[in-house]
Amino acid sequence: MKNVLIVDNQISNCNLVSKLLKKNNYHVETTTRGDSALEMTKKTKFDIILAEFHLPDITGAKFFDEVRKTNPDTQMVMMGTEVHLKIAVDMIRRGANNFLSKPLNPDELINVIKDAENIPHTYGQKIVVPDMCYAGGLSSSPLSLVIGESPKAKAMMEQVKRVGPTSFSVVIQGETGTGKESVARLIHMNSRRKNGPFVAVDCGCLLREIAGSQLFGHEKGAFTGAVAKKSGFFEQAKGGTLFLDEISNLPLEIQVGLLRVLQEKVIRKVGGYNEIPVDIRIIAATNENLLNRMETSSFREDLYFRLCEYTLELPPLRECMEDLPRFIDFFLEQTCRELGKPKPTICEEVREFLQQYNWPGNIRELRNTIRRASLYVDRENMIRKDALPPHIKDYGNDPIGILSNPEKQGKVLRKYDLKSTALNAEYQRIVEVLEKVRFNKTKAAEILKIHRKTLYVKLKTLKIPY
Incomplete structure (x- = not known):
């Protein structure tokens, strides 16, 4: 009892x-x-x-x-x-x-x-870390998972340990490149479904016209081109975990169908009449604030609360900089094994550049930077300043001062060289549009004619508060 x-x-x-x-x-x-x-x-x-x-x-x-x-x-x-x-x-x-x-x-x-x-007691238990997983949110190639030792990283892993063994739907929030898919796989590997499939779906890549077919499947003849019966992602994930990446991009009409699946635990193929039971766990991920999307009616409130049985926030790399040396060495060893070369040494100057940079692309950007730098070792098998991309080398000496000086964050840029003039204009225009649309990032991106993700990168780079 x-x-x-x-x-x-x-x-x-x-x-x-x-x-x-x-x-x-x-x-x-x-x-x-x-x-x-x-x-x-x-x-x-x-x-x-x-x-x-x-x-x-x-x-x-x-x-x-x-x-x-x-x-x-x-x-x-x-x-x-x-x-x-x-x-x-x-x-x-x-x-x-x-x-x-x-x-x-x-x-x-x-x-x-x-x-x-029904939630098992997990305190004191060790978390299972799979030998092969996906790091930095990448899904194109298998990589060993690297786990930080900073307080925020440890707190995040404690949450994984707590929610992993449950059947809760989980929403993972975090900036682009923080490793949301990695954590989703880790939750799956620590669940009762670990022997079942893990199916990852990028909701931003679902075609609006056939998203229902992609998720739920279709019957033969359901629409033009449906020459055979097809299983959707939900059926493919039966007995396992379905990972819905960038859930905020899911079309509203598909959100209705997803809500019904979560409530009834059944799907109906496009063009079909029979209800098919599905036993899956949903893990969703987003780099946006879904509460803000709900306020603009672009994300359903009832779906949010169905999905959000547990929320896990991934910290950006700039808030876990004590983990940076660990990540650098990990990606360096990984890249050198792939290239079949001895592990190079990183000079102290390069480590300082990497430490002072704010990493808007998070772990993914760090991994790509280390992989690129590994191709530019000198005769002493050392990575020096010339191996770094220009934007990282210039970060600490930017002519505006806003990128490296917190005291100037949010202030008007006021330099006179060509680069600073362009950045100043960009800064002022973004702030002007954001204020006009009451800081609705989706509308601001539409007015600026850039992708929403590009806008988020610019907000971070220019240190515009949002």
Whole structure:
């Protein structure tokens, strides 16, 4: 029998929920204060805690963090009345199993508690790292996975260890090149589905006209050119994991179909009438803020909450610079094995250039830089300054000063050489358009006639706050 602790500032709610859970064979204890709940967790091992966010003596976020410190394997379900959407999302990102709105729906509550109950205890267990995986979000060639040792990298791996063994749908957020597919594969390898297929799909490459066929399959004769019955990605991933990369690019009409699949666990081929059961786990990835996409009605709110049972945020490389030497040596050894050459030495000057650069392309950009530099070793088998791309060599000495001087970030560029004049004009135009569209990046990219990803690179490079 599982132990459940209910923490609610209203004794009537405690009694109602307690009665419901006891009928479903749970051992239940209740309290109306956060401080007494924390004392109870020191004396009793609770499997699940159902906690009100607005407690009288402590904030829900602080209560959550305090429980996590002493009871890392206790599953936490938060609840509240008229709680702002961003608060709920933040708590789920912190690691809460769910955030329920009051008044509670009894069936929904039992389902959430059962889901939390089925999560295995992972504290102290070692995470399985596959010998062959994909690094830096690359999908074209298999690479060994490199894991950082910085606090943020370790925190990310702890989250992988926690969510991996579950059946939760996961949304991985991170900038381009941070290794979202690598982490998705790592989650798959630490799940009960590790012996099943891992199917990766780039939603940005799905053709709007036939996206339904690509995902769900089609029957013969369903449309012009459908000369034979075909299985889609969902059927191909049966018993395993379906990774939907750049989920924000999924057309709205396909989002409706995906929502139904997540709800009903069945698909219907294009042109077909029979419903086909599918047993898969969904892991989605995005380099955009899906909450912003929801506000512009380009991403469905109901789909977001279906997908977002667990959110994992990947830190950019510039926030884990203590891992840089480890990554450099890893990619250097990897490239030299591929080329069949002895591992070269990187001179101190080059290491300083690599350390001061801000890596807008993250791990992918670092990997490509090291691979390129490995082709330009000198007679002493050393990589020197000339082996680096111009934009990295010039980064610390840029004439504007905005790229290397945080004090000038967000200020108007004011130099007079041709390069600075062009960058100044670009900076001013991007800021002007962003303000005009209220910082909607998709609309800004359309007005500027550039790809949205190109706009994000420019925002990072020019240090424009967004």
